[in-house]
Amino acid sequence: LYDYHVIQADETPVLVNKDGHPAGSQSYMWVYRSGFMYRDRQIILYEYQKTRNASHPREFLRDYTGICVTDGYQVYHTLEKEREDLKIAGCWVHCRRRFNDALEVIPKAHRKESILHLIMKQIQAIYREEGKLSDFSTEDRLMQRQLVVKPLVDAFFAYLKQNEPKIPKNGKIREAFTYALNQESYLKVFLEDGDVPIDNNASERAIRGFCIGKKNWEMIDTVNGANSSAIIYSIAETTKANNLKPFDYFEYLLTEIPKHVDDKNTDFLAELLPWSDMLPENIRKPQKASGK
Template sequence: MEINLSAIPEDQREAVAALLRERGELKDETASLKSETAGLREIIKRLEHLVAEFNHLIHGKRSEKLSEDERQLAFEDLEAAVAEANEQKEAQAPSDPRPRGAAKRNRGNLPRDLPRIERVIEPDSLQCPCGCGQMHKIGEDRTERLDIVPAQLRVIVTVRPKYACRACTDGVRQASAPAALIEGGLPTEGAIAHVLVGKYADHLPLYRQSQILARSGIDIHRSTLADWVGVAAFNLGPVVDRLAEHLKTSTKLFMDETTAPVLDPGRGRTKTGFLWALARDDRAWSGDDPPGVVYFYAPGRGGENAETFLAGFDGILQVDGYTGYNRLARPSRKGGEPIRMAYCWAHARRKLKEVFDRDGSEIAAEGLRRIAEFYKIETDIRGMVPELRLSARQARTAPLVAAFGEWLQEQRLRISAKSRLGEKLAYIHRHWDGLQTFLHDGRVEIDSNCVENLMRPIALNRKNALFAGHDEGGKAWGRIASLIETAKINGVEPFAYLKATLEAIAAGHPQGRIEELLPWNFNPSS
């Protein structure tokens, strides 16, 4: 409704005009708030959808079908989407002089040894507003933010002056050239270590590393980088051999295998090689020996390869249900006494989970519920000494396992052995003795998940590199991955370790003291 100001007494016109202006401003503000509210509703709707996606990813029917890496990739994208939606929400929120929430800080996570560059920001003027003179400092606020500088390339120039006597001709004196892993070559040991970590820890094939270097103006062909890797793999061989010897002195180890595609030049395609992981991890029962892993390459999956790699080991071996390991438990085993097998309850559970996911079998669901009870007890006793673990298992777990065994036999009598569920139950029955090993030794784990986790880096490298160039490349892959993964599980930074180890080897580290070069003996301050 329009108002005719001329019809209003002159002494009231200004007040009415002010009210009209205020009304117009309120209408504009109302329209703006409605628009913001609609936008916020859309953001909330999007956040609710993302929360539902999170729940589906974690608890959904397909959640166990995702590998750990696939799950992490999904989390990354979902978390990025949530952060974007929250930022949009804050940007669209009505202006408010009050704080919008706690500052997004990550206190306490920046190591003290990181270089710090201080930037002091002074006020425009230090003169007191009331004219008293110059103000005095009474304190300061300090904030820290993480900055990242891309990898810095540099050239080490070694200058060796020559000296001679002017009074005689007895010769020239010059310092010896410093030792180098590749004599007369381009890279320092640090450069070689960087390439090794890029390829085997960060899963960057050499051709991609070559492209990254090229962006910094360094033209180094992939084949040159491959030469560096080969030289390093050869020189690190004795360290890996000693690592394997050290592991095989243990009384309990884990073993697993995974495919390692290898190029077959004669046929113009890839063939299937295998990397076998031999691992020790006694942290769950506070064992004294440091954790470690060695990856052996073999062109096939036959059990004779496991027999070869385990020569000299006599103890308990924790494995999945692969039949190739059966020969290790026989009296005819080569390389040692028959090995005692401990089978993996996670694999038994997985068999039932496959059936449950496919058809919702109540029998499979009951088996899963029973196995879950075993794992609850394992959670309670993790980190305890073997004696306490064994005591708890005998008192609490053994009766549950015995009941599971009776239930298993009852179901096998009811279910056709040729059915999908019947096959899964038969699998558990075949491995029943080994599935009970953990009940009789507090050092034994309920499953072999530890070594399966150590297979993940191999799978990631396989996914990124597609295949090794030949069988020797598969051996180098296993050798360098052994040192990198052993360093990681001992809390050692792989680059620092490899750089120091390659420098020690180049300087002629004695073979008799090779033990000092094992990853768990690395001291970064030395």
């Protein structure tokens, strides 16, 4: 994962019963994943930590050089200020969500008259043009972003700055304006690199399975259980991202690995990785026919 030019990160709270915290305190499951352009070798890693402070991504990203796409959580920006070889890119979904939340407070009959309606249309236009570039090469995507998407982004921030003095000092509209303007430099990073996604949706999708799961089991009992969960979810989500059948892949691993318990080295593991050409065909999902 450290070899990739662009990675993405996210985190979600989890209740671990016996982690030394006061009852009801939240721990966190962090997730780090490869960027969207590494379609042939996707990597998703979960990491359990007791807190949400900067020390955890600082340690995980210590040997990483490149761009990390995140939401607006401040600890990532703190890390960027500490490093010259780490750049943080922002997430337009989080920006759009703030304005949409503010718009929904306004009665439906008056929404089209609101400044928020036009702002949402501007974001929609940015996404519409970006959506046309998904199959472009890195170089062509960057060129089109500079030619087509960048003017829309520049106009969006110019409009915000022009209208910001007219916004009430409190409320959801002020929160949305403040968030977007504070995140401007991070939200523009994708315009300078064709490999950087416009948002952090891929990380949110990678952590969604865990979020759905914890609604059912509600808590993890021990720290060892949390670390084991991180391993299992890392394998499961990486499996899905590489177009394999999770159950069949786990079954294959649990069949093959015991054959090597007496091996002095672990070179055999390379043949078991989710992108290995040595994997049996029956654990691969059928490829969709082109044009369908």
